[in-house]
Amino acid sequence: MVLEEKVTGEEFTLQAFSDGRRIVPMPLVQDHKRAFEGDKGHNTGGMGSYSAEDHLLPFVTTSDRERAVASMQSTIDALAAEGMPYRGVLYGQFMLTADGPKIIEFNARFGDPEAMNVLPLLESDFADVCQGIASGDLSRKECEFRRAATVCKYVVPVGYGLASKAGVPIKVDEEGGSRSGAELFYAAVNEEGGRILTTSSRAVAVVGIDSSIDAAERQCERALRFVSGEDIYVRHDIGKHEVIQRKVERVRALRK
Numbered sequence: 001m002v003l004e005e006k007v008t009g010e011e012f013t014l015q016a017f018s019d020g021r022r023i024v025p026m027p028l029v030q031d032h033k034r035a036f037e038g039d040k041g042h043n044t045g046g047m048g049s050y051s052a053e054d055h056l057l058p059f060v061t062t063s064d065r066e067r068a069v070a071s072m073q074s075t076i077d078a079l080a081a082e083g084m085p086y087r088g089v090l091y092g093q094f095m096l097t098a099d100g101p102k103i104i105e106f107n108a109r110f111g112d113p114e115a116m117n118v119l120p121l122l123e124s125d126f127a128d129v130c131q132g133i134a135s136g137d138l139s140r141k142e143c144e145f146r147r148a149a150t151v152c153k154y155v156v157p158v159g160y161g162l163a164s165k166a167g168v169p170i171k172v173d174e175e176g177g178s179r180s181g182a183e184l185f186y187a188a189v190n191e192e193g194g195r196i197l198t199t200s201s202r203a204v205a206v207v208g209i210d211s212s213i214d215a216a217e218r219q220c221e222r223a224l225r226f227v228s229g230e231d232i233y234v235r236h237d238i239g240k241h242e243v244i245q246r247k248v249e250r251v252r253a254l255r256k
Helices: 062-081 114-121 126-135 174-179 213-224 241-255
Strands: 010-019 023-025 034-036 040-043 048-051 087-097 100-107 149-157 169-172 183-186 189-192 195-198 204-210 227-229
Touching: 010 062, 010 114, 010 126, 010 241, 023 062, 048 114, 048 213, 062 087, 062 100, 087 126, 087 241, 114 149, 114 183, 114 204, 149 213, 174 183, 204 213, 213 241
Parallel strands: none
Antiparallel strands: 010 023, 010 087, 034 040, 048 149, 087 100, 149 204, 169 195, 169 227, 183 204, 189 195
16 A cells, blocks of 8 residues: 655755764755756756755744754664664755655765755865764764855756757866856766767756855856856756745745
C-alpha cells in the first residue's frame, strides 16, 4: 500500500554537517526546479538558487528553521540509537506549509546547486570540518559562515531537462567573471581542442555574493555577461525581488 499526501507550500533546503551525534546547520537555500522563468515548464535538476544574509529566507521564520533543524537532529539521534550513526553531510528538503515545515526528502550529500550557495560562505577550514565529522567531534565553532547573501544561476543548454543540445561551444571569460566579484563553477562540460562544449546537463554556474540578495543578484548578472554561446539559456528571474516577494505573499496567505 502506498499512501500519498499533497503538500502545498514553498520548498526550502537545509543542509547540515553531522558527526554522528550532533548536527551543525548551514544557511537556508531555495532552489528553482522549473526550467523557465516564472516557475513554468518542466522540472530540472535545478536552474539556480539563493540564500539570504541572515541565513534564513525571506519567507522562513526563526521558528520555522528551528523546527526543521530539530527534525534533522531527531533523525541523527534515531540513527545513533539504532547503532548506525551517520557522519557526513545531510541534505534536507522541506516544504513550508500552513502547519510549518514538512520533510520531503533527505539525501546523504550536498545539494546541487545549493552547495555553491553555502560553501563560499564557510569561513572555517573545510578540512578541519571534515576532520571533525570523521572523528565524531564536530564543534559549532569549527563551522562559521559569513553573513552574506548569495544568488546562483546556471547556464544550461537549450532543451535541458528534456532533450539537451549537447556539443555546443560555450565561451567562459574566467578573468572577467572574477573581476565582477562572482564565482564561476564548471559543471557538466567537455573540453575538446581548447573549446568548452556543453553536454546534456548544466554547463556553468555563476554565484554572486554580496551584502543582500538584491546586490548578489546584480553581481551574478554582471558575471553572466562573461559566459556566452549559442543554444544556451539562463533563468534570469532567480533572486529577483519581485519573484521572492511573490513567495513571501504566498506563504503569508498560507499562514492565514
